[in-house]
Amino acid sequence: MWVLLGIALIVAGFVLRFNPLLVILASAIATGLAAGLDPLTILAAFGKAFNDSRYVSVVWVVLPVIGLLEAHGLQERARGLIDRMRGATTGRFLLFYLVARQISAAMGLISVAGHAQTVRPLVAPIAEAAAEKQAGTLDEEQRDEIKAWAAATDNVGVFFGEDIFLAIGSILLIKGLLEQYGIMLEPLQLSVWAIPTAIAALLIHGFRLWRLDRRLNAQGKAAEDAA
Amino acid sequence: MITLHWVYALMGAVFAGYALLGAADRSNPRRFTTAAFWALLALSMWAGDRIGDIGNGVLVLGLVAIAGFKGMGRGSGGVPLAERQARADRHGNGLFAIALVIPVTALVGTFLFKAFPAWIDPKQTTLISLALGVLIALAIGCTWLRARPIVALQQGRQLMDSVGWVAILPQMLASLGAVFALAGVGDVVGGIVRLAIPDGSLLGAVIAYGVGMALFTIVMGNAFAAFPVMTAAIGIPLLIHHYHGDPAIICAIGMLAGFCGTLLTPMAANFNLLPAALLELKDEYGVIRRQVGTALPLLCVNILLIYWLAFR
Numbered sequence: 001m002w003v004l005l006g007i008a009l010i011v012a013g014f015v016l017r018f019n020p021l022l023v024i025l026a027s028a029i030a031t032g033l034a035a036g037l038d039p040l041t042i043l044a045a046f047g048k049a050f051n052d053s054r055y056v057s058v059v060w061v062v063l064p065v066i067g068l069l070e071a072h073g074l075q076e077r078a079r080g081l082i083d084r085m086r087g088a089t090t091g092r093f094l095l096f097y098l099v100a101r102q103i104s105a106a107m108g109l110i111s112v113a114g115h116a117q118t119v120r121p122l123v124a125p126i127a128e129a130a131a132e133k134q135a136g137t138l139d140e141e142q143r144d145e146i147k148a149w150a151a152a153t154d155n156v157g158v159f160f161g162e163d164i165f166l167a168i169g170s171i172l173l174i175k176g177l178l179e180q181y182g183i184m185l186e187p188l189q190l191s192v193w194a195i196p197t198a199i200a201a202l203l204i205h206g207f208r209l210w211r212l213d214r215r216l217n218a219q220g221k222a223a224e225d226a227a
Numbered sequence: 228m229i230t231l232h233w234v235y236a237l238m239g240a241v242f243a244g245y246a247l248l249g250a251a252d253r254s255n256p257r258r259f260t261t262a263a264f265w266a267l268l269a270l271s272m273w274a275g276d277r278i279g280d281i282g283n284g285v286l287v288l289g290l291v292a293i294a295g296f297k298g299m300g301r302g303s304g305g306v307p308l309a310e311r312q313a314r315a316d317r318h319g320n321g322l323f324a325i326a327l328v329i330p331v332t333a334l335v336g337t338f339l340f341k342a343f344p345a346w347i348d349p350k351q352t353t354l355i356s357l358a359l360g361v362l363i364a365l366a367i368g369c370t371w372l373r374a375r376p377i378v379a380l381q382q383g384r385q386l387m388d389s390v391g392w393v394a395i396l397p398q399m400l401a402s403l404g405a406v407f408a409l410a411g412v413g414d415v416v417g418g419i420v421r422l423a424i425p426d427g428s429l430l431g432a433v434i435a436y437g438v439g440m441a442l443f444t445i446v447m448g449n450a451f452a453a454f455p456v457m458t459a460a461i462g463i464p465l466l467i468h469h470y471h472g473d474p475a476i477i478c479a480i481g482m483l484a485g486f487c488g489t490l491l492t493p494m495a496a497n498f499n500l501l502p503a504a505l506l507e508l509k510d511e512y513g514v515i516r517r518q519v520g521t522a523l524p525l526l527c528v529n530i531l532l533i534y535w536l537a538f539r
Contacts, residue, residue: 003410010447014494020448021392022295024399025287028406035410039494041280043407047284049405051275054235056398057268058449061238062329065364067382071306072372073315074322084367085480096497107330108357115502124506144508145517151502152490152517159486160525163479164355166333170451174478175362177455181463183474187353193479196536200528205521 006031039191041196056169062108090130090146094153095206097123101157102198106164114158115151124150134216136223149212153205160201163194230348232276234292234358239272243382252302260298264290268395277293287402296393301388318372325368332360392495404455417460418445429470430534435459437530440481441488448494450485457481466537478539484529490522491515 006027013023025046031041066074088096101113113119124147131146132138136144163166168188174190242265249255250262275283293299306314315322336356340347347355369376387394396533407413420439425431436457443453462481466472489495493512503511510516 001415003268003407003412003415004327006410007409007446011494013455014448014496019295019392020396020496021291021384025291025295025437026368027401031410031412032406043284043288043411044280045406046402047282047287049344049402050287050481051271051280051283052400052405053398053401054238054272054275055231055354056401057236057395058234058357059268060390060394061234061241061333061358061361063386064241064330064379064383065326065361065368067384068372068374068379068385069322069326070470071311071378072318072322072374072384073313074312074326076308076312077318077320077322083306083320098407107327109326109330113337115498115505119348119502120505144506144510144513147506148503148508148510148513148517151506151514152521154502155498155514155518156521159489162419163483163486165350169477170352170454170482173401173451173454174482177405177458183467184350185475186337187473188347188348190479193476193536194483195524196532197480197483197529198534201525202527207347208520217380 003031005034053173054212055172055176056123058168088130089134089213090127091209091211092148092217093130094123094127094149095209096210098153098157098202098205098209101154102161102202105158105161106198108162108165108168110158110168113154115154119154121151123154125168131216134213135219141197149209153209156201156205160194163189164198166191228348229355231302231351231354234351234354235272235275237358237362239269241380241383242266242269242272243368244380244393245366245387248381248384249388254302254304255300255388257300258302259300259351260293260413261300264293264299264392265384265387267293286391287399291399292393299388299391301391302385304380305385321371325364325371327480328361328364328367335362358390366462367414380390380482391408398450400447400449400452401455407452407456408459411461413456416456419464420457420461424436429538430466432461432470433534434530436466436477436481437484437526437533441491444485444488445492445494448489448492448496450482450489454478454482457485466533470538472533473538479535480529480533480536484526487526487529489519495534 009027009030010023028046029042104113128143128146161216163170171187171190175185175187179183246269247261249265250258252258267286271286271476275305329501333356336359337353340350340352340356365376365379369379375491420435420491424435439457439461440453443457444450447453456477462477466473466477493500499515500511503514
């Protein structure tokens with residue numbers, strides 16, 4: 001049971017906001033010591049695993065291309081495309097973003113969008129503006145809620161799109177782990193099974209966005225009736 | 228034969244480039260420690276197989292020391308918005324086409340290279356194709372945009388600096404998973420979870436795997452750490468060996484059950500807490516609150532998908 005100490009350390013470390021890399025290392029040391037391993041064995045095991053899982057970090061090889069394209073206006077181009085979508089409701093706009101994010105993530109284009117790149121400058125403001133048109137005025141709390149919907153939609157889109165792409169870290173991790181147990185699989189054999197969940201995520205989150213639209217419209221109608 | 232080591236060599240060169248360019252970036256107040264971080268990663272890519280397990284362990288200690296004691300910084304700079312806007316108008320949608328070269332090459336290469344097992348390691352075609360796609364996209368991009376390759380490397384470095392130490396978080400969590408496996412954490416957790424499984428119930432075992440993935444991910448903040456533990460505890464011995472389930476389906480969807488947990492936890496700081504700060508929400512858990520209604524039903528769907536699809 002003492003080996004669970006490492007898990008407790010992880011939880012405590014995150015709650016207390018220590019640097020996650022330090023927390024992970026501390027947890028590995030505590031877990032190893034609790035299991036009766038000597039420090040050098042723990043260090044060697046961690047080092048070997050780090051070296052064996054280098055393929056997880058190979059995805060960063062795409063950054064120079066993304067950087068080159070961004071310096072030449074990739075995001076501005078994307079913004080121009082989306083700007084023409086005015087008149088959309090909050091729910092429909094976020095649904096559009098969800099689909100676009102899922103498809104682009106499924107093609108491996110994860111870093112062309114994200115909280116810093118698209119949600120803050122683009123998705124959240126457009127969603128907020130659309131919500132204001134639907135509901136009349138928004139109070140501070142509702143504004144925050146719409147922004148949170150924008151961030152949540154980005155997460156859902158990228159989480160349940162990315163595993164369709166062959167070379168993403170999680171697919172490679174699955175492949176690597178199964179290899180340790182003598183089960184040889186190709187990334188494609190794994191990534192096709194991410195498609196049913198991707199569709200379910202689209203339906204569930206899309207349904208919730210549709211209900212958000214109905215709520216905002218009802219509020220707008222009530223405000224109109226009161227006036 | 229072209230193997231994954233060619234890709235590692237390329238990655239090592241890229242990280243070494245980041246280190247050199249980073250050390251020269253005077254706008255970064257911590258340029259030398261930041262450069263040292265990328266230099267250590269270059270060393271890991273180039274010499275990881277030669278420096279031994281303890282050597283790699285020491286290398287990780289170095290990385291953690293730099294990141295843990297706030298040695299990572301980033302410079303200012305980059306192309307100003309007006310210039311990017313003007314370039315976007317000039318280049319048009321061809322920019323998207325270049326971005327698409329990478330995934331298309333990865334996909335095509337994965338199938339095509341199977342035909343040349345003597346030249347290209349057939350087990351690694353996807354990653355090799357990905358790296359090849361990057362090189363092709365760079366060649367086309369630099370020619371068409373009339374940019375020198377060093378510009379791409381410089382831009383890539385600035386993106387890498389903004390990612391910072393988070394870049395090795397997945398690799399660190401995978402390594403923690405390995406130490407957990409060595410220490411038998413999976414057996415202990417698995418034993419606890421298995422206690423909850425009704426004897427001989429396949430559905431019970433599938434629920435335990437799916438819910439276990441989500442719960443463990445909530446605790447660890449990352450499905451990458453939960454996956455090896457839950458798969459070693461329940462996935463491999465029970466679902467795959469005992470009930471003869473399809474490993475590809477169980478693991479692919481099991482990982483996604485873990486992602487449902489990621490939506491629910493502040494431990495997944497870069498997805499759930501970072502945007503709340505970025506959007507200046509008063510409630511730091513506001514993003515998580517909006518995700519509960521999607522994550523829980525989707526977890527049920529994932530569990531049912533494993534149950535229906537993997538045991539035909």
